[in-house]
Amino acid sequence: xxxxxxxxxxxxxxxxxxxxxxxxxxxxxxxxxxxxxxxxxxxxxxxxxxxxxxxxxxxxxxxxxxxxxxxxxxxxxxxxxxxxxxxxxxxxxxxxxxxxxxxxxxxxxxxxxxxxxxxxxxxxxxxxxxxxxxxxxxxxxxxxxxxxxxxxxxxxxxxxxxxxxxxxxxxxxxxxxxxxxxxxxxxxxxxxxxxxxxxxxxxxxxxxxxxxxxxxxxxxxxxxxxxxxxxxxxxxxxxxxxxxxxxxxxxxxxxxxxxxxxxxxxxxxxxxxxxxxxxxxxxxxxxxxxxxxxxxxxxxxxxxxxxxxxxxxxxxxxxxxxxxxxxxxxxxxx
Numbered sequence: 001x002x003x004x005x006x007x008x009x010x011x012x013x014x015x016x017x018x019x020x021x022x023x024x025x026x027x028x029x030x031x032x033x034x035x036x037x038x039x040x041x042x043x044x045x046x047x048x049x050x051x052x053x054x055x056x057x058x059x060x061x062x063x064x065x066x067x068x069x070x071x072x073x074x075x076x077x078x079x080x081x082x083x084x085x086x087x088x089x090x091x092x093x094x095x096x097x098x099x100x101x102x103x104x105x106x107x108x109x110x111x112x113x114x115x116x117x118x119x120x121x122x123x124x125x126x127x128x129x130x131x132x133x134x135x136x137x138x139x140x141x142x143x144x145x146x147x148x149x150x151x152x153x154x155x156x157x158x159x160x161x162x163x164x165x166x167x168x169x170x171x172x173x174x175x176x177x178x179x180x181x182x183x184x185x186x187x188x189x190x191x192x193x194x195x196x197x198x199x200x201x202x203x204x205x206x207x208x209x210x211x212x213x214x215x216x217x218x219x220x221x222x223x224x225x226x227x228x229x230x231x232x233x234x235x236x237x238x239x240x241x242x243x244x245x246x247x248x249x250x251x252x253x254x255x256x257x258x259x260x261x262x263x264x265x266x267x268x269x270x271x272x273x274x275x276x277x278x279x280x281x282x283x284x285x286x287x288x289x290x291x292x293x294x295x296x297x298x299x300x301x302x303x304x305x306x307x308x309x310x311x312x313x314x315x316x317x318x319x320x321x322x323x324x325x326x327x328x329x330x331x332x333x334x
Contacts, residue, residue, distance in 0.1 A: 024200025025052055025065055025092060026133075028190055030330045031207040034175045041147070041194050042173040045187040045208060046130055047103040048096030049112070049321045053081055053129070054136075055089050064321035072115040077129045080164050086157050088138050092198075093131035093167065102185050105298060109317040131158065132167035135198055143198035150198065182211035214300040214316070217250055218324045220278045221290045222269055231262030232269065235297060235315065236288060238279055239329045246280035250308070250329075253299055256315030265318075268295065296322050 050065040051074075060081045062070040071078050074095060097108035111125040134154035135143050142150055151169070160166045170177065173189065181189050188210040196205035221236035234254035238247045257265070272291035277283055296319045302312040 025050060026199050026206060027202040028206035028208045029202055029204050030332050031209060032332045033207060034178065036174060036191060039194050040191050041169040041171055042177060043132055043167050043169045043190045043192065044181065045190050046094040046096050047105045047187045048094045048108055051095050051129065052090065052092050055081055055084065055087065066321055066323045068321065073111065073113065073120065074127060075120065076163050084158060089134065089157060090136035091131045091154065092133040092135060093129055095127050095129050097125050097127050105316050113320055128163050128165055130165050130167040133198060146195040147192055148194045178209050187211060212300060213303060215330045216296050216319055216322055216327050217299050218247060218293045218327050219291065219295040219297055220247060220293050221288045223285060223288060230259060231266035236283065236285060237297065237299065239327050240325060242328050247278050247293055249279045249281065249283050251310040251313060252285065253313040253315050293324050296324050296327060
């Protein structure tokens with residue numbers, strides 16, 4: 001079992017309980033930057049859900065980015081972490097599912113939200129937990145250590161075998177590395193300062209370099225189906241303005257659904273119906289049906305229009321790991 005070297009332990013402070021550390025994950029900032037000097041590392045941007053895992057006092061706990069417990073949904077991850085020789089740690093990573101050799105959020109969604117063992121088994125969706133950071137080791141908070149040191153400790157402390165995998169990184173990169181990632185069908189890259197500390201907030205020390213546009217949006221309404229379509233016609237989407245906290249309309253999405261998804265969404269939306277629009281300002285959508293802004297959808301799109309609406313949006317799935325109040329328009333760093 002790996003223990004924290006004395007010289008490193010002297011540079012840290014006593015840890016808060018592991019679950020408290022897992023309540024504030026570090027978040028990356030969207031960026032158009034492509035040229036990086038030495039001192040940055042590059043990891044694959046995965047198409048899954050962010051999960052922080054805590055092993056403490058003989059128990060393993062999985063937490064989503066919003067703090068929701070996920071132990072029952074991913075029991076094989078809990079079992080693999082419980083089998084580790086190291087008895088006390090908090091790690092950060094992403095749970096993904098594969099389809100046709102690539103990570104696939106739609107496939108992962110078939111597993112999300114399941115809590116009964118029979119339902120988990122019946123889904124037949126295998127998952128992998130890619131671990132990329134270490135927050136606590138042997139009772140010591142290591143967040144103030146440099147990223148490269150944390151990753152080294154992580155690799156020596158955890159035995160990586162399916163369904164656990166270490167998220168590999170490159171020590172140099174630029175436009176050619178991102179281009180290669182996009183050719184492989186990846187979401188993009190995460191660029192991280194090698195000497196950065198772990199901060200429980202969004203930071204410019206971690207940058208998202210995307211191959212295509214996409215983010216989460218809050219569902220504020222829907223339209224009725226037409227013709228042979230069932231369930232819904234389109235979802236009405238929005239995001240919260242960071243300063244005012246108002247829900248701003250971002251457009252509608254009517255593609256990316258299959259019949260089962262359309263019917264399931266209608267069932268959820270009917271339970272959230274309200275009379276008034278949750279959006280700030282007028283939404284020029286005839287016969288719109290309004291709902292309480294409780295659902296968060298992952299949407300891919302080509303670009304933003306000058307009017308602040310989505311161009312060519314495509315529905316990818318609902319997210320149960322993010323609080324609607326945290327959904328804002330992602331903007332590139334200045």
